[in-house]
Amino acid sequence: MEDVVAGPARVTVMQADLSDLRAALAAGWADFLAAPTYGAFFSVVYVLGGWGILAALTAHGQIWWTIPAMAGFPILGPFIACGFYEVSRRLELGEKLVAREVVGMIWRQKDRQIPSMAAVVVVFFLFWNFLSHIVFALFLGTATLTNVSSSMAIFATPAGLGMLAFGTVLGAAIAVLLFSLTVVSLPLLMEREVDFITAMLTSLRCVTASPVVMLGWGGLIGLGLILGMLTGFLGLFIVLPLFGHASWHLYRRLVV
Secondary structure (H helix, E strand, O other), X not given: XXXXXXXXXXXXXXXXXXXXXXXXXHHHHHHHHHOHXXXXXXXXXXXXXXXXXXXXXXXXXXXXXXXXXXXXXHHHXXXXXXXXXXXXXXXXXOOOXXXXXXXXXXXXXXXXXXXXXXXXXXXXXXXXXXXXXXXXXXXHOOOOOOOOOOOOHHHHOHHHHHHHHHHHHHHHHHHHHHHHHHOOHHHHHHHOXXXXXXXXXXXXXXXXXXXXXXXXXXXXXXXXXXXXXXXXXXXXXXXXXXXXXXXHHHHHHHEO
């Protein structure tokens, strides 16, 4: 790895290569095997939430239940991620895992900078929700009214396919920006006393220093989450702990 220029709060970032991703995944898997109970505990929120959203989508007239469930994930996500980071941190230092202390650490984050990062994630979620409605209106606003929850035929039309293509590109751009701002900032905020703006800038610097490798890491996480959801969300019991622990180890390799 090659040293990159030091930035705010005397934080120095390192360039990443594929060996860093392999090492982070190996260390993340080792942490998962060393503390599988914690992985299951932190993952169950997303598995139950996924089942709830799926039930709402398949139940007539109950789609509105998905709104609070989907809005809750961006709020809880940073705190749950801190659970994986804390477990990996303690294992790295050879400290004993005590459930009360691990959960207590997560609880203490409410008085630090993690809530600000959760707010950033929520803003991105709401912004994407707003943009998706605009995209739908631009492409399908003049189409014959149809219930898209019960009839998918409208998406096979030229306008529907155009909407899906444009929406996918737009959503990917927003996802890349959010990933760039959070991939390193969350573990940095948990470990150090820095403000969330500095943390986001540090995270962005890590991505811009090694864009191909870091975006590949984001794509790998996205693919893992998709595969985990395709198994009826049960795969998340493995995917979330693996990438949660691995993200900590990648952070430790990139931020000095």
